[in-house]
Amino acid sequence: MEFGTIEREIFVEASPEVVFEVVSSPSHLQQWWPDEAHYEPVAGSKGDIVFGQHGNDAAVVAFTVVEVRPPRTFSFRWTHPAEEPAVPGNSLFVTFDLTPSGNGTLLKMTESGFREMGWDIALLEQQYNDHVTGWDYYLPRLVSYAATARVQQ
Amino acid sequence: MTAAVLDRIDDDLWSAIGDPTRRRMVDLLLADGGGTATTLSDQLPVTRQAVAKHLAVLDRVALVRATPIGREKRYRVDEAQLARAVAQLTSVGSAWDARLQRIKRIAESIQRTKKH
Numbered sequence: 001m002e003f004g005t006i007e008r009e010i011f012v013e014a015s016p017e018v019v020f021e022v023v024s025s026p027s028h029l030q031q032w033w034p035d036e037a038h039y040e041p042v043a044g045s046k047g048d049i050v051f052g053q054h055g056n057d058a059a060v061v062a063f064t065v066v067e068v069r070p071p072r073t074f075s076f077r078w079t080h081p082a083e084e085p086a087v088p089g090n091s092l093f094v095t096f097d098l099t100p101s102g103n104g105t106l107l108k109m110t111e112s113g114f115r116e117m118g119w120d121i122a123l124l125e126q127q128y129n130d131h132v133t134g135w136d137y138y139l140p141r142l143v144s145y146a147a148t149a150r151v152q153q
Numbered sequence: 154m155t156a157a158v159l160d161r162i163d164d165d166l167w168s169a170i171g172d173p174t175r176r177r178m179v180d181l182l183l184a185d186g187g188g189t190a191t192t193l194s195d196q197l198p199v200t201r202q203a204v205a206k207h208l209a210v211l212d213r214v215a216l217v218r219a220t221p222i223g224r225e226k227r228y229r230v231d232e233a234q235l236a237r238a239v240a241q242l243t244s245v246g247s248a249w250d251a252r253l254q255r256i257k258r259i260a261e262s263i264q265r266t267k268k269h
Binding site: 006008010011012013014015018019021022023028031032033105107109111 | 249250252253254255256257259260261263264267
């Protein structure tokens with residue numbers, strides 16, 4: 001692992017088109033990450049993602065779409081000051097790369113910018129708690145078959 | 154939140170679910186809705202005695218609860234305690250692993266729907 005970059009790969013048994021939709025559309029994003037997502041899935045769109053309920057300690061975090069190339073690449077920057085354009089050095093940069101593989105898609109995620117922004121931002125990243133916790137996190141790793149996972153939803 | 158959360162981590166709980174055989178056992182108990190040392194050992198490449206020892210470890214940290222049935226004990230996963238363990242893992246583990254698992258689940262669920 002390169003210092004300051006997080007890289008992950010996961011195989012998804014779904015077409016690149018489906019996976020692309022899930023990683024890029026605001027309605028899906030809020031299913032797997034923040035409580036709310038406001039942006040257009042087009043390059044350059046500026047918006048925000050919200051962690052927590054509005055009003056009560058909600059964290060509103062800037063979110064800018066960088067590249068939208070269905071069904072291969074979706075990337076965005078986040079954590080920049082809301083009034084500033086998102087550029088290297090003031091934001092974390094997340095890229096999803098999708099590659100068709102067998103009967104599914106190899107999804108590669110890279111998050112970089114930690115080195116430029118310092119490790120304080122890594123701590124900050126952790127503070128933006130995913131709203132989904134518990135079973136949703138543990139069960140898919142614990143139980144390898146879908147039947148049980150569905151029961152818990 | 155990091156330091157505070159780390160402080161709260163229960164070492165025993167961690168080591169209890171840190172063992173692959175015990176994780177597999179919890180997996181089987183969740184899938185089957187419960188089980189005994191015998192039913193578990195039937196599904197695992199370990200002896201009934203070994204399974205019983207692992208169950209004792211899980212019982213000690215309250216991840217499973219036992220009910221006597223005849224000469225055996227039937228075990229079920231304590232979901233509240235597992236959820237606590239989960240919360241701790243979530244705090245410390247990589248947030249992206251969790252997000253990607255959810256992406257995977259959502260995408261695969263959509264894909265299954267499309268096929269039908």
